[in-house]
Amino acid sequence: MIIKQASRIRPSEITDRDVWLRRRQLIKAAAAGSGLLLGGMSGVAAALYRGPGDLNRIGNLRETDHGKELKPTAYKHITTYNNFYELGYGKRAPAENAGFLKPRPWTIKVFGECNRPSVVDIEDVLKLDQEERIYRFRCVEAWAMVVPWVGIPLGDFLKRFEPNSRAKYVEFTTLYDPEQLPGQKRNVLDWPYREGLRMDEAMHPLAFLATGLYGEVLPNQNGAPLRLVVPWKYGFKNIKSIVSIRFTEKMPNNTWRRTASDEYGFYANVNPDVPHPRWSQKRHRVLGKGLFGSKEDTLMFNGYAEEVAHLYRGMDLRKNF
Ligand code: MTE
Numbered sequence: 001m002i003i004k005q006a007s008r009i010r011p012s013e014i015t016d017r018d019v020w021l022r023r024r025q026l027i028k029a030a031a032a033g034s035g036l037l038l039g040g041m042s043g044v045a046a047a048l049y050r051g052p053g054d055l056n057r058i059g060n061l062r063e064t065d066h067g068k069e070l071k072p073t074a075y076k077h078i079t080t081y082n083n084f085y086e087l088g089y090g091k092r093a094p095a096e097n098a099g100f101l102k103p104r105p106w107t108i109k110v111f112g113e114c115n116r117p118s119v120v121d122i123e124d125v126l127k128l129d130q131e132e133r134i135y136r137f138r139c140v141e142a143w144a145m146v147v148p149w150v151g152i153p154l155g156d157f158l159k160r161f162e163p164n165s166r167a168k169y170v171e172f173t174t175l176y177d178p179e180q181l182p183g184q185k186r187n188v189l190d191w192p193y194r195e196g197l198r199m200d201e202a203m204h205p206l207a208f209l210a211t212g213l214y215g216e217v218l219p220n221q222n223g224a225p226l227r228l229v230v231p232w233k234y235g236f237k238n239i240k241s242i243v244s245i246r247f248t249e250k251m252p253n254n255t256w257r258r259t260a261s262d263e264y265g266f267y268a269n270v271n272p273d274v275p276h277p278r279w280s281q282k283r284h285r286v287l288g289k290g291l292f293g294s295k296e297d298t299l300m301f302n303g304y305a306e307e308v309a310h311l312y313r314g315m316d317l318r319k320n321f
Contacts, residue, residue, distance in 0.1 A: 052075055052214040052215060052216055053216075054216075055212075055216040055217050055218075055219065056216060056217045057215055057216050057217075058126065058130050058150050058211065058212045058215060058216065058217060060127070060128075060129050060130055061130050061131075061132055061150060061215060062129060062130070062131050062132070063131075063132045064131050064132060064133055064134075066133055066134060066135075067133065067134030067135055067136070067146070068134065070134050070135075070136060070146045071146060072134060072146050072147065072148045072214075073145035073146050073147065073287050073288045074288050075213075075214055077145060077287045077288050078145055078147055078213060078214075078222070079095060079219045079221060079222060080092055080095045080221075081143075081287065082094055082095075082221060082222065083139070083235070083236075084221055084222075084223065084240055085183050085188065085189060085193075086174070086181035086182070086183040086184055086191070086193065086241075087100065087101070087181065087182070087183060087220075087221060088182075088183060089183075094220075094221035095219075095221045097182070097221075098219065098220035098221040099220070100179070100180050100181065100182055101175075101180050101181065101220040101224065101241065102180055103122070103217075103218075103220060103224035103225040103241070104122070104225070105121070105122075106121075106122040106225050106226075106243075107119050107120060107121055107122065107243070108120045108122065108125070108226060108242060108243060108244065108245060109243065109244040109245070110158075110161045110244070110245045110246075111244070111245075111246055111247075112167070112171075112246035112247035112248055113163060113164050113166040113167035113247040113248060113249060114161040114162050114163045114164060114167060114247045115161070115162035115164060116160070116161045116162045117161065118160075118161060122225045122226060125152070125157075125209075125211060125226060126211055126217075128152050128157075129152070130150050130151065130152060130211060130212070131150070131151065131152065131153070131208075132148060132149070132150055132215070133148075133149045133150070133151055133208060133229075134146060134147070134148045134149070135147060135149060135206075135229065135231040136231070136302065136303065137229065137231055137235065137238075137302075138234065138235065138270055138284055138298070138302050139234060139235030139236070141235075142279070142281065142283070142284040142285060142298075143284055143285045143286075143287055143293065144284050144285065144286050144287065144296075145286070145287045145288070147213055147229075148213060148214055148215075149208070149210045149212070149213050149229060150210065150211055150212035150213060150215060150216075151208040151209050151210040151211055151212070151229065152208060152209050152211065153205055153207070153208050154202050154203075154207040154208050154209050154228070155202060155203035155204065155205065155207065157209055158170065158202060158203070158245070158247075161247070163199065163247045164247075166247075166249045167199055167247035167248070167249070168198065168199055168248070168249050168250075168251075169196050169197065169198055169199060169247075169248045169249070169250065169251055169252055170196060170197055170199060170202045170245060170246065170247055170248070170252075171194060171195070171196045171245070171246045171248055171252035172194065172195045172196065172228055172239045172242050172244070172245055173192050173193070173194050173239075173242065173243060173244045173245075173246075174191075174192045174193040174194070174239055174240060174241050174242060174243065175192065175241050175242075175243045176191055176192035176243075181241075189255055189259055190255060190258050190259065192243075193239055193240070193255045194239070194252060194253070194254050194255050195228065195236075195237055195238075195239040195252070195254045195255065196248075196251065196252030196253075196254050196266065197230065197237075198251075198311075199247075200311055201230070201311060204307075204308060204311065206230070206231055206232065206304060206307055206308065207228075207229070207230045207231075208228075208229050209226055209227070209228060209229075209242075210222075210223070210226070210227050210228070210229045211225065211226060222240070223238075223239075223240025223241050223242075224240075224241060225241070226241070226242050227239060227240040227241065227242060228242065231302060231304055232269060232270060232301040232302050232304040232305075232307075232308045233267070233268045233269055233270060233302075234264075234268045234269075234270055236256050236264065236268065237254075237268050251266060254266060262277060263276060263277055263278075265320065265321040266320070267312075267317070267320050267321060268321070269301055269308075269312065269317065269321075270298060270299070270300070270301055270302040271300060271301075271317055271321065272297070272298040272299070272300065273300075273317075273318075274317065274318055274321045281298060282297065282298055283295050283296065283297055283298055284296065284298050
């Protein structure tokens with residue numbers, strides 16, 4: 001994943017995943033005799049934020065020391081070059097179609113193996129103390145950006161619901177509403193988008209639920225009003241626009257594993273030694289550096305090995321990719 005101005009993106013640079021999904025969509029559309037996905041959607045509900053300054057600021061914000069040495073990627077790159085397939089294909093589509101999504105009112109259902117299942121209003125989540133957390137965040141198609149996220153530690157949030165001893169994993173689910181997320185009108189992926197973490201991963205202080213970036217609430221295309229960020233994993237783990245969180249005994253079957261289990265594993269830890277079946281994962285581009293983003297070596301666990309390697313001690317990370 002490389003964040004650049006759209007005008008500078010050459011067609012040859014469109015990522016393999018997008019091409020692969022488009023091909024799937026074409027095959028399915030042809031089989032169903034239907035039109036192309038999101039054909040007339042682009043621009044219908046354009047919501048390109050110019051910000052920061054366009055969206056509501058988050059009040060109770062505490063700056064962390066974490067990541068202070070990193071220079072944040074420009075707002076426009078972070079908000080106009082990403083994946084959110086429910087809002088279209090191509091890196092600019094989620095920003096162009098962001099206006100379809102209505103992030104208020106919004107609730108998050110927390111249930112499963114816990115003593116205090118609840119439905120939480122997003123306004124109450126925003127009232128919790130928020131921390132500003134700057135992370136280098138890398139995505140699976142090999143681009144990286146430094147995002148000044150605002151969020152709450154995931155573990156602290158989950159503890160409120162008192163997970164019980166059978167809670168070995170936690171599963172997250174995105175909103176299912178084809179009117180707000182028109183990409184769901186075609187079954188290119190198995191909607192709604194789902195992701196999961198092992199409980200010890202979810203409890204790790206680096207994992208968090210993002211409510212904003214650049215001091216403001218999240219732009220829709222970045223997963224408003226609440227999305228996951230796990231900085232040591234590939235970007236597809238960072239599920240957007242979450243409506244439910246379930247504690248489970250069994251490993252959740254996340255969307256990309258259901259779609260292509262040989263290409264995307266459950267753990268998805270950034271690992272330069274395990275190539276994707278169709279490309280190397282040894283290097284990535286840093287968006288906003290140089291004209292097309294400068295390339296640099298990918299680090300194990302995205303550079304967070306010291307903090308998280310112990311979670312995987314004794315595991316074969318080639319098998320558990
Ligand atoms: N969440 C949902 N619901 N739908 C998606 O298509 N794409 C994922 C992830 N979360 C996706 C999603 C992928 S592949 C990536 S790389 C990141 O979101 C990219 O978005 P970001 O740049 O806003 O983090």
